[in-house]
Amino acid sequence: MTQTLADMRREYIRDGLTEAQAPQEPFALFEQWFAQALNTEQLPVEPNAMTLATVDAEGRPHCRVLLLKGLDASGFTFFSNYDSAKGEQLAARPFAAMTFFWPTLERQVRIEGRVERVTPAESDAYFQVRPMGSRLGAWASPQSQVIADRAELEALLEQAQQRFSDQAPQCPPHWGGYRLLPERIEFWQGRASRLHDRLNYRLVEGQWQRERLAP
Numbered sequence: 001m002t003q004t005l006a007d008m009r010r011e012y013i014r015d016g017l018t019e020a021q022a023p024q025e026p027f028a029l030f031e032q033w034f035a036q037a038l039n040t041e042q043l044p045v046e047p048n049a050m051t052l053a054t055v056d057a058e059g060r061p062h063c064r065v066l067l068l069k070g071l072d073a074s075g076f077t078f079f080s081n082y083d084s085a086k087g088e089q090l091a092a093r094p095f096a097a098m099t100f101f102w103p104t105l106e107r108q109v110r111i112e113g114r115v116e117r118v119t120p121a122e123s124d125a126y127f128q129v130r131p132m133g134s135r136l137g138a139w140a141s142p143q144s145q146v147i148a149d150r151a152e153l154e155a156l157l158e159q160a161q162q163r164f165s166d167q168a169p170q171c172p173p174h175w176g177g178y179r180l181l182p183e184r185i186e187f188w189q190g191r192a193s194r195l196h197d198r199l200n201y202r203l204v205e206g207q208w209q210r211e212r213l214a215p
Helices: 002-007 026-040 086-090 118-129 134-142 150-164
Strands: 049-055 062-068 069-073 075-080 093-103 107-117 174-191 197-204 207-212
Touching: 026 093, 026 107, 049 086, 062 075, 062 086, 069 118, 075 086, 075 118, 118 174, 134 150, 150 174
Parallel strands: none
Antiparallel strands: 049 062, 049 093, 069 075, 075 174, 093 107, 107 174, 174 197, 197 207
């Protein structure tokens, strides 16, 4: 098994990333790369899937895959249960990192910064466009809590279905959005012989500074 893993590798030859191809601020480049990922990556890859890393009160890191649900000049938005493990971690230490990986394009984007909750109006607006099953699930699931078995979860879902049998479920008070306000965004383009291109943007006194990092 160890030898098999050691032999697993691919050569990255699809593209490059030069300073001439990159704008002075990172959002335009992210939107360009994301649009290309939407047109290139095929299921089961979800182009808006990203790994979110948080740190708990004891300084221990935690990672999980989530879906990006909003992007503008202020930051990157995702939604979750505020009482979940990640919610508790973000309450204790409101900083996070997210990583996007688009294997077909041989690209990766790393984003780091402070995290804040979005407004209740923003959370409600997104909640209302979710499928009904997802809305009921937000009410039913005590996310990250220990439950006895699958039957308990299905019973909680049935209770939610009965509760909202004659009305549309509203956004729960324990559920909503977060926005990561980026302070650092790194664009990684795979290159041959592991000599990858890495362009890093750092926010310094309100201005983005671009620099190249050695691979």
